[in-house]
Amino acid sequence: MKRLALLRTLLERERKRRDEQMAQVRAAVANVQAQQQQADGLGGYRVEYCQKWSAQFQQAATIEILRSYHGFLSRLDQAIAQQQSVVEHAQRMVEAHRQRLVEREIRVATVERLIQRREATLARAADRRDQKNLDELAQRLARARAHAGA
Numbered sequence: 001m002k003r004l005a006l007l008r009t010l011l012e013r014e015r016k017r018r019d020e021q022m023a024q025v026r027a028a029v030a031n032v033q034a035q036q037q038q039a040d041g042l043g044g045y046r047v048e049y050c051q052k053w054s055a056q057f058q059q060a061a062t063i064e065i066l067r068s069y070h071g072f073l074s075r076l077d078q079a080i081a082q083q084q085s086v087v088e089h090a091q092r093m094v095e096a097h098r099q100r101l102v103e104r105e106i107r108v109a110t111v112e113r114l115i116q117r118r119e120a121t122l123a124r125a126a127d128r129r130d131q132k133n134l135d136e137l138a139q140r141l142a143r144a145r146a147h148a149g150a
Helices: 001-061 065-150
Strands: none
Touching: 001 065
16 A cells, blocks of 8 residues: 555656646747747738838939848848747757657656556455455354254
8 A cells, every 4th residue: 555655646746747848838839939920020021121112112222222221131031040040949849848748648657557557456455355254254154054053
């Protein structure tokens, strides 16, 4: 029974760890979504910026304005590339957290199986003990009947 209590304590601890890992997965997924929204926002801003200035350039623009436009567009492209790297890193983190969650689920299932086996072993031992007691009682009753009939 003491071992079974220890296994149940272990199960609770493993379930807690699994639940914590599940929360980390949810947080990592939320982070990916937030980072992707930011990347999408930068991409959308780039499109708007290009559309705005292409209409402006149809009229006339100085070389200085063109250089400024291309310089800003270059920095914006760098920001978009950097944000995409952040998104990819966040996605890798989600996969790492999911892998750890799978490992935690396996540990929980393993401890649950150990508990089931231990309970089955204890139940078989109790059944054998009960059967032995019943057999002894039946023998005593048979002897008592034999003595009473003789």
